[in-house]
Amino acid sequence: MTRIFLAGDSSVAGRQAGKAPMAGWGQTLQLFVRGAEVINCARAGASSRSFLERGRLAWILENAAAGDLLLVSFGLIDKQPLDGRFTEPFEAYQGFLRQYVNAARDRGVHPVLVTSHERRVFDKYGNMRRPLGQYPAAVREVAAQLAVPLIDLNEWSVARWRQAGPDGTKALFLHLEPGEHPNYPEGVADNTHLRAHASLECSRFIAAEMQARGLLAPTHFRDLAAAFDPDRAVAYLPDEVFDRRTRERVAPVRRRPTRAGRTPPR
Incomplete structure (x- = not known):
């Protein structure tokens, strides 16, 4: 069975x-998707740099086989000034994306680049801002240079x-009033992370783009126009299973030698 491995940040992560x-x-x-297994290795707080350096890409490459797909989507964390995770869009960020693409192709795995969905940021006049800045453009440039399929979720x-506007997007993102959900008893106003029904909208778009580009046979796609009740359709792992998978899906990173034949320092 073909597998679809996902490498990304919290916008992708289960x-x-x-x-x-x-x-x-x-x-x-x-x-x-049917007849193909989605293996979601994305992790909250990951950048293109930290995902690779902490052995998560290495785990994917150890477990992937020729003919599988690797969807790569980073940017939300790459732009944050966090120790060990920040990347400049047209410098290190593109360099890491190229590493994902080349490493996948070396294994016979088909890479696909996916731009990150935009955050919910509007100015006082109701105009939407684009805080991801140049990162989506950097992904598009790498896709064009390396002839990699691009899904422009951004x-x-x-x-x-x-279309939804400042008020309508509150229902798409994690905006909850106090007492509305037991996991957030004090409420929450999160302009980065999606609620389940918005996640469904994004994945429906991505699946439709995969079908349109022939990344899998048409028979691998299903229910692209179906309506889903997110409370019934979206599954959540028990916390302990989620934590175990987070720990297990890491492998030693094989560092490439320098031109002098020496392994570069960490």
Whole structure:
């Protein structure tokens, strides 16, 4: 069976029961795919740099086989000034994306680049801002240079969030009133992470783009126009299972030698 491995940050990552109704788009992609298994290795707080350096890409490459797909989507954390995770969009960020692409191709795995969905940021006049800045453009450039399939979730999300507006997007993102959900008794106003039904919208778009580009046979896609009740359709792992998978899906990183034949320092 073909497998679809996902490498990315919190916008992609599946969530444990204790975080519901938050959900990344990788958590709902399987609802639109059949005859192929989605293996979501994305992790909250990961950048293109930290995901690779902590052995998560290495785990994917150890377990992937020729003919599998690798969807790569980073950017939300790459732009944050966090120790060991920040990357400049047209420098280190692109360099890491190229490493994902080349490493996948070396294994006979088919890479696909996916731009990150935009955050929910509007100015006082109701105009939508684009805080991801140059990162989506950097992904598009790498995709063009390396002839990698590109799924532009960022552009799609900008149009969708603009359509919903400042008030309507509160129902798409993790905005909850106090007492509305037991996982967030004091309420929450999160402009980065999606609720389950918005995750479904994103994964539906991604599956449709995969079908349109022939990344899998048409028979691998299902229910692209179906309506889902997110409370019934979206599954959340028990917290302990989620934590175990987070610990297990790491492998030693094989560092490439320098031109002088020496392994570079960590």
